[in-house]
Amino acid sequence: MKKILRFLKSMKLAILLLLVLAAACVVGSVIPQRQAADWYLETYGLRSGALILGTWSDDVFHSTWFLVLTVLLLCDLLWCNLSRIPGLVRRTAAFGTPDRLDVRAAPARFETAADPEPVFRRLSMPKPKRLVRDGKELLFSVRGRAGFWGAWVTHLGIFLLIIGFALGQATKREFTVSGVPGQTLPVGDTGWLLQIDDFDVEFTESGAPKQFSSALTMLDPDGKAERGTASVNHPATLGGFKIYQNSTGTAARVTVTRNGELVQDEILCAGDYCYVLDTPMALIFEGYLRQGLERDDGVRTDAYAWSTWYDGVSGETRYQPEGEAAIQTETVTVRFSEPQSFTLLVLKQERFGGLALLGGLVTLLGLVLSFYFQPKRVWAERSGETWTVCGACSKGGSLFCDRLREAVKSEAEREETEHAEG
Amino acid sequence: MLKVENVLFTAAMCLYFAAMIVYFLFTALKKEKLSKLAIGVQALALLLHTAALVCRGIGAGRLPLTNQYEFAASFAWGLCLVSLIFILKFRFPVLGAFLTPLIFLVIGYAAMQSREVKDLMPSLRSNWLGFHVSTAIIAYGSFGVSAVVSAIFLCRTRMRDESFWGQHVPNREKLDLISYRSVCLGLLFLTFTILTGAIWAERAWGSYWSWDPKETWSLITWIIYAVYLHLRVNRGWRGTSAAVFAVIGFVCVLFTYVGVNTLLPGIHSYK
Numbered sequence: 127m128k129k130i131l132r133f134l135k136s137m138k139l140a141i142l143l144l145l146v147l148a149a150a151c152v153v154g155s156v157i158p159q160r161q162a163a164d165w166y167l168e169t170y171g172l173r174s175g176a177l178i179l180g181t182w183s184d185d186v187f188h189s190t191w192f193l194v195l196t197v198l199l200l201c202d203l204l205w206c207n208l209s210r211i212p213g214l215v216r217r218t219a220a221f222g223t224p225d226r227l228d229v230r231a232a233p234a235r236f237e238t239a240a241d242p243e244p245v246f247r248r249l250s251m252p253k254p255k256r257l258v259r260d261g262k263e264l265l266f267s268v269r270g271r272a273g274f275w276g277a278w279v280t281h282l283g284i285f286l287l288i289i290g291f292a293l294g295q296a297t298k299r300e301f302t303v304s305g306v307p308g309q310t311l312p313v314g315d316t317g318w319l320l321q322i323d324d325f326d327v328e329f330t331e332s333g334a335p336k337q338f339s340s341a342l343t344m345l346d347p348d349g350k351a352e353r354g355t356a357s358v359n360h361p362a363t364l365g366g367f368k369i370y371q372n373s374t375g376t377a378a379r380v381t382v383t384r385n386g387e388l389v390q391d392e393i394l395c396a397g398d399y400c401y402v403l404d405t406p407m408a409l410i411f412e413g414y415l416r417q418g419l420e421r422d423d424g425v426r427t428d429a430y431a432w433s434t435w436y437d438g439v440s441g442e443t444r445y446q447p448e449g450e451a452a453i454q455t456e457t458v459t460v461r462f463s464e465p466q467s468f469t470l471l472v473l474k475q476e477r478f479g480g481l482a483l484l485g486g487l488v489t490l491l492g493l494v495l496s497f498y499f500q501p502k503r504v505w506a507e508r509s510g511e512t513w514t515v516c517g518a519c520s521k522g523g524s525l526f527c528d529r530l531r532e533a534v535k536s537e538a539e540r541e542e543t544e545h546a547e548g
Numbered sequence: 549m550l551k552v553e554n555v556l557f558t559a560a561m562c563l564y565f566a567a568m569i570v571y572f573l574f575t576a577l578k579k580e581k582l583s584k585l586a587i588g589v590q591a592l593a594l595l596l597h598t599a600a601l602v603c604r605g606i607g608a609g610r611l612p613l614t615n616q617y618e619f620a621a622s623f624a625w626g627l628c629l630v631s632l633i634f635i636l637k638f639r640f641p642v643l644g645a646f647l648t649p650l651i652f653l654v655i656g657y658a659a660m661q662s663r664e665v666k667d668l669m670p671s672l673r674s675n676w677l678g679f680h681v682s683t684a685i686i687a688y689g690s691f692g693v694s695a696v697v698s699a700i701f702l703c704r705t706r707m708r709d710e711s712f713w714g715q716h717v718p719n720r721e722k723l724d725l726i727s728y729r730s731v732c733l734g735l736l737f738l739t740f741t742i743l744t745g746a747i748w749a750e751r752a753w754g755s756y757w758s759w760d761p762k763e764t765w766s767l768i769t770w771i772i773y774a775v776y777l778h779l780r781v782n783r784g785w786r787g788t789s790a791a792v793f794a795v796i797g798f799v800c801v802l803f804t805y806v807g808v809n810t811l812l813p814g815i816h817s818y819k
C-alpha cells in the first residue's frame with residue numbers, strides 16, 4: 127500500500143501522465159472528433175475505423191480513459207504538494223538564518239580587503255545584518271526565498287484550474303436560442319423566456335460585418351423583466367444567465383393556407399424545421415439566396431432554399447422564387463416569405479469559471495516565483511583585515527558566482543582607485 | 549502608411565540579411581569588431597522592423613497581429629528582440645550567427661504571404677487580441693532562442709577551449725543555463741497566451757476551452773516544456789538530453805504555429 131501511495135505522489139508518474147496526456151491530445155487534434163460512427167468507418171476503413179471507435183479516439187477529451195488520466199494527475203499533484211510542505215517550510219527557514227553558514231562549503235567565495243557592504247548593494251541584496259559569530263564579524267543578507275515555493279504554487283494553480291474547469295463542465299447549463307426581433311422564446315425547460323427586442327448588424331465601410339448586437343428582455347417564470355444587450359465579445363448577464371451573441375443567419379416566415387385560410391404561421395431560422403399541419407412531413411428551411419436562382423428565361427432571382435424530411439428520408443433541396451409558393455396543391459399552399467436576419471444566442475449558467483480563472487492566475491504567479499525569484503544569500507566573514515565574501519543561489523548558481531566575482535572585483539578596484547587618489 | 553510599411557519591412561529584411569552576413573564574417577574572419585557591427589546592424593533592423601509594424605498598425609487601424617503575414621512578421625520581430633536580449637545579457641554574439649538565419653527565414657516566410665489588409669471579423673475585434681498574440685510572439689521567440697542555444701550546446705564538445713569558438717561560445721554548463729532561462733521566459737509567456745486566449749474565448753463564444761486544434765497544440769507544447777523543466781530541475785537531467793528535448797520542443801512550437809493553421813481545421817485555421 128505504501129509503495130502504491132509513494133508511486134501516486136511520485137514525479138515519475140507525473141511525467142508519465144503528462145506524456146500520455148500529450149499523446150492523447152495529439153490523437154484528439156489529428157482525428158476529427160465527435161463524428162458519426164459511420165463516418166470513421168468510411169473515412170479510415172473498417173479496421174482503423176473500428177480501432178478509433180473501440181478506443182474512444184472519436185471523442186478523446188470526453189472519454190473515460192482521458193478522465194481517469196486527468197484524475198490521476200490531480201491526485202499526483204495534490205499528494206505531491208501536501209507532502210512537500212514540511213520540507214519547504216524547513217528549507218525556507220534554514221536559508222534565511224545565518225546559523226549554519228560554512229565559508230569553506232560556499233559555492234562562491236572571494237577574498238577582499240575592501241569593505242564588503244557595497245558588494246551587497248551591487249548584487250541588489252537587501253542591507254546586510256551585522257552579527258558576531260564565533261568571535262568573527264559577519265554580514266548576512268538573503269533574498270528571494272519565495273522562489274522555493276514557486277513549483278508548489280504552480281502545482282496548486284494547475285490543480286485549481288483543472289478542478290474549476292471540470293466542475294464547470296459538469297455543472298454548467300447551456301441553452302441555445304435563435305430567433306428574429308419580436309419573438310419570445312423559451313429558455314430550455316427553465317421556465318424563463320427570452321424576448322428578442324432587436325437585432326442589429328453593424329458594417330464596416332467595405333461592407334464586412336463589424337458587430338452583431340441583440341437587444342434582449344429576459345422574463346422570469348413570474349413575468350418579471352430584465353433588459354440588456356448582448357454583442358460579440360460583450361455578453362449580457364440577465365436573470366443569472368450569461369448570454370453570448372454567437373452567430374447569425376437568415377430566417378423566413380413559412381405560412382400554410384388551406385382553402386385560402388391561414389392555418390399555420392411560423393418563423394424558421396436556417397437549419398430549422400417544422401411539421402406541416404398534422405402530417406409527419408417536416409419542412410426544412412435551408413437559407414435565402416439573393417439572386418441565386420436562374421429562372422427558365424435566364425433572369426436571376428431571389429429564392430428560398432428548402433427541403434423535406436419524411437419517414438426518415440431527406441428530400442432534395444428545392445427553391446422557391448420570391449412571391450411564388452413552395453408547395454401548391456388543390457387545397458393547401460405552403461409559402462416562404464419575409465427573409466430577415468436571425469440572431470443565435472447561447473445562454474449559460476456556470477459557477478466554477480472563476481475558480482478555473484483563479485487557478486490560471488495562481489499558476490502564473492507560481493511560474494514567476496519559480497523562474498524569477500531565485501533564493502540567494504550573500505555573507506561576508508571577517509578574519510583580521512580580510513573579508514571572505516560568499517554567496518549561494520539555489521538556481522543558476524554559476525551565473526550568480528560570476529556576478530559575485532565581478533562585484534567583489536569591481537568594489538576592490540574602486541576602493542583601490544579611491545585610495546590612490548586620496 | 550502601408551506603402552511606408554512596405555519600404556520599412558523590405559529595408560528590415562535586407563538588414564537582417566546583412567546582419568546574418570556580418571555575423572558569418574565575424575565567425576569566419578574571427579575579428580571582434582565585426583561582432584559589434586553585426587549586433588548594431590541587427591539592432592537597426594529591429595528598429596526598422598518595429599517602425600514597419602507600427603506603420604502597419606496605423607495603416608490597418610488595428611494591431612497588426614491577425615493574419616499569417618502579420619503574425620509571421622511579428623514572430624520574426626519577437627525572435628530578434630529575445631535574441632538581442634540574450635546576446636547582450638550573456639555577451640554571446642556568436643548566438644547571432646545561428647539566430648539571424650532563422651529570423652531571416654521567418655521574415656522571408658512573412659514576405660511570401662498576402663499583405664492585403666482585410667476587415668476583422670467581429671470576434672477578433674477585442675482588446676484581448678493584443679495580449680493574446682503579443683505574448684505568443686515572445687513565447688515563440690524565446691523557444692526559438694532556446695532551441696538554437698541547445699543546438700550550439702550539442703556542438704560545443706567539438707569546440708576546443710583555446711579555439712575562437714571555444715572562447716566565444718560559453719561552456720556547456722552556461723549554455724544549458726541560457727537555454728533553461730529562455731525556456732522559462734517562453735513557458736511563462738505561453739501560459740499568459742493560453743490564459744488570455746481562454747478568457748477571450750469565454751467572452752466571444754462562452755467557453756474557456758473547446759479543444760480547438762490550436763488550443764490543444766498549445767497545451768501539448770506547454771506539457772512538453774513542463775516535462776523538460778521537471779526532468780531538468782528535479783532529476784539532474786541536464787546536458788545532452790535536455791538540449792535534444794529543447795530542440796524537439798521548438799519543432800512542436802513550429803507545428804503549433806504553421807502546421808495547425810494550415811493542416812488542421814479549427815477557429816485558428818487560415819483555410
